[in-house]
Amino acid sequence: MTGTPPPGPPRVQTRITVPDSKIMVSLLGAGDEILRLVERSVNSDVHVRGNEITITGAPADNALAERLFSELLELIEKGETLTTDAVRRTVGMLEQGGTERPAEVLTLNILSRRGRTIRPKTLGQKRYVDAIDGHTIVFGIGPAGTGKTYLAMAKAVQALQAKQINRIILTRPAVEAGERLGFLPGTLNEKIDPYLRPLYDALHDMLDPETIPKLMAAGTIEVAPLAYMRGRAQPYDARVLTPEGFKPFGSLRVGDLVIGSDGMPTPVIGIYPQGPKQVYRVTTQDGASTRCCGEHLWTVATPEDRRHGGRRTLETREMIGQERQGRIHRYELPVVAPVQLEPQDVPLDPYALGRLLGSGPIAGRATAELARAIELHRGGDHDEGHRGAVMVADRVTVALHELGLAETEFVPSVYLRNSVEVRLAVLQGLLDVAGDPIGPAVRYSTAAARLRDDVVHLVQSLGGVATWRVREAEGRMPGPADDRAVGHGSDAYVVEIRLPEGVAPFRLSGKRRRYEECGGDRPTRFIDSIVPAGVQETMCIQVAAQDSLYVTDDFLVTHNTLNDAFIILDEAQNTTPEQMKMFLTRLGFGSKIVVTGDVTQVDLPGGTTSGLRVVRDILGSVEDVHFAQLSSADVVRHKLVGEIVDAYARWDAENQQAQGVHAVAGRSAQGNRGGRRR
Numbered sequence: 001m002t003g004t005p006p007p008g009p010p011r012v013q014t015r016i017t018v019p020d021s022k023i024m025v026s027l028l029g030a031g032d033e034i035l036r037l038v039e040r041s042v043n044s045d046v047h048v049r050g051n052e053i054t055i056t057g058a059p060a061d062n063a064l065a066e067r068l069f070s071e072l073l074e075l076i077e078k079g080e081t082l083t084t085d086a087v088r089r090t091v092g093m094l095e096q097g098g099t100e101r102p103a104e105v106l107t108l109n110i111l112s113r114r115g116r117t118i119r120p121k122t123l124g125q126k127r128y129v130d131a132i133d134g135h136t137i138v139f140g141i142g143p144a145g146t147g148k149t150y151l152a153m154a155k156a157v158q159a160l161q162a163k164q165i166n167r168i169i170l171t172r173p174a175v176e177a178g179e180r181l182g183f184l185p186g187t188l189n190e191k192i193d194p195y196l197r198p199l200y201d202a203l204h205d206m207l208d209p210e211t212i213p214k215l216m217a218a219g220t221i222e223v224a225p226l227a228y229m230r231g232r233a234q235p236y237d238a239r240v241l242t243p244e245g246f247k248p249f250g251s252l253r254v255g256d257l258v259i260g261s262d263g264m265p266t267p268v269i270g271i272y273p274q275g276p277k278q279v280y281r282v283t284t285q286d287g288a289s290t291r292c293c294g295e296h297l298w299t300v301a302t303p304e305d306r307r308h309g310g311r312r313t314l315e316t317r318e319m320i321g322q323e324r325q326g327r328i329h330r331y332e333l334p335v336v337a338p339v340q341l342e343p344q345d346v347p348l349d350p351y352a353l354g355r356l357l358g359s360g361p362i363a364g365r366a367t368a369e370l371a372r373a374i375e376l377h378r379g380g381d382h383d384e385g386h387r388g389a390v391m392v393a394d395r396v397t398v399a400l401h402e403l404g405l406a407e408t409e410f411v412p413s414v415y416l417r418n419s420v421e422v423r424l425a426v427l428q429g430l431l432d433v434a435g436d437p438i439g440p441a442v443r444y445s446t447a448a449a450r451l452r453d454d455v456v457h458l459v460q461s462l463g464g465v466a467t468w469r470v471r472e473a474e475g476r477m478p479g480p481a482d483d484r485a486v487g488h489g490s491d492a493y494v495v496e497i498r499l500p501e502g503v504a505p506f507r508l509s510g511k512r513r514r515y516e517e518c519g520g521d522r523p524t525r526f527i528d529s530i531v532p533a534g535v536q537e538t539m540c541i542q543v544a545a546q547d548s549l550y551v552t553d554d555f556l557v558t559h560n561t562l563n564d565a566f567i568i569l570d571e572a573q574n575t576t577p578e579q580m581k582m583f584l585t586r587l588g589f590g591s592k593i594v595v596t597g598d599v600t601q602v603d604l605p606g607g608t609t610s611g612l613r614v615v616r617d618i619l620g621s622v623e624d625v626h627f628a629q630l631s632s633a634d635v636v637r638h639k640l641v642g643e644i645v646d647a648y649a650r651w652d653a654e655n656q657q658a659q660g661v662h663a664v665a666g667r668s669a670q671g672n673r674g675g676r677r678r
Helices: 021-028 030-041 059-077 084-096 123-134 148-161 188-206 211-217 303-307 350-358 367-377 385-403 420-434 449-461 509-518 577-584 611-619 639-677
Strands: 012-017 045-049 052-057 111-113 116-118 137-141 167-172 221-225 239-242 245-248 257-259 265-284 289-293 297-300 312-315 435-438 441-446 465-471 479-481 484-486 492-498 525-543 549-552 556-559 565-569 592-597 625-629
Touching (some): 012 059, 021 030, 116 148, 116 188, 123 148, 123 625, 137 148, 148 188, 148 565, 211 221, 239 257, 435 509
Parallel strands (some): 137 592, 137 625
Antiparallel strands (some): 012 052, 045 052, 239 245, 257 265, 435 441
């Protein structure tokens, strides 16, 4: 006798009334295709008559079907065009459970352009997008087709348009090129296009194509291989400018202050040793130089960039041998703004000191001469009489001895490391006596090498540029003095000075007027040469400056890290652990980082560990770092892609299980053989 099956749950009916016939038409779809898909997706029976939907089945099945219709109706009411894809995704989200409603997920707009809206299409994608909003660093890990990079780029463009960030940086490791793009032919774009084309294509979906070149030329959007993200390393004995003057790079500690490109102090917030590296000496046309590694980045403007008002970022080694275009320097560097240093008390008025130094050697000059110099500083209105003048000159003489100026000519450090006002006053005193406006520049001459260097230092610290040459005494025509020919006793150094707008080199009205008539000349610095300088221990620093720049040797402006940027690292499974650390430590203030990759698609050389595989173990417990795991359920390409991903996952699991069984069997057989030998 065959047993009767146990009775199933009671079947009940649920009715849904749709008051608007237009909404009902949208709900059923063209040729009732939406209705047929719903019927296949639920266990209950669904019947439609007029504006009424009748659902018949078990209570739990009816509840699922009723919720499905509720979500679809809300999508229609929010203006969405219902598609079979939207129905499948709604069903999938309902089956997954969770607190998020499918209608909320499928109507979360990120960007809209020309009638096309970018939004998450799955529950996993919605949670991924929410994580980007709520965390500084997000790892989007999952198979191809899950929208990891595309959604991250949409969030980056959204943040740029909302002025939450100033720059978007898109990067991926160029494994196929061995990261040696500098040795490939062609322009920078031609070199990186094969590896970064997917990122360009996504940008064109999100922005007007005509605006993209402008944003890239301005540095607002930067698309570069991961190799261009590392570097920024200098030797420990390079110099960095601080509010107290220049210090060895290696002496810096977190919390120390350095000078940024705007001339203002900015704190050091990170120190990162980089180990021994080949370093290069980068020299500019005005004689300034510093040392850095080959991967160090420089913001430069080529003649083409200047025509279009743009700039670009290049590696040091990419510019080697390309420093000139014919007779023209190719790469222009930014010039530091007037440097703001802490004011200090000085024993002599800085302008008076400048005039004394500009008048020639101080040693051996009579008290009366020093008094006249002070009188000139006061505009000639000296009413103290001879006795008062002598007293002033005596005080000047004592101060000069204390400063060490009685025997040689130089600008004392208390004046060099002082406020803008003090440094400018010293320079104005020097130039009022010994300087002349020559066209848009200023020419200054001195026979003292140390004073020459101090004048160059003053000019550079005020945001200017100074070059010098030697005017040899031998062979020069003698100059007249009281109708007598007077020979030149020593070589002279001729310094040509260019100062930024707003920094006046003269106080004397005649010289000031002649200088202003010429309009001054914009200070410029160009890379003149890049030569190897040996292998040295190096490190990089992270500063809190808005533009991530700081001032190194000879007031040169250089890079460190990235602030107020949205940075995306794509294909991160092809980074090494060292590269991953390098990339993450470039994070600056006001920035976000999104790292995307698929740990099943590693293209690194055999035996090399993927940085994406180990980073969760390292950073999993760090606050404000989130790991978003996407799966085949989040694939938004052809539905077959999700099935392929699942099939491979099953095959991998079965293969690993079989390998485990074989390994156990092998160890057992080896043990038995060992037993027989005994």
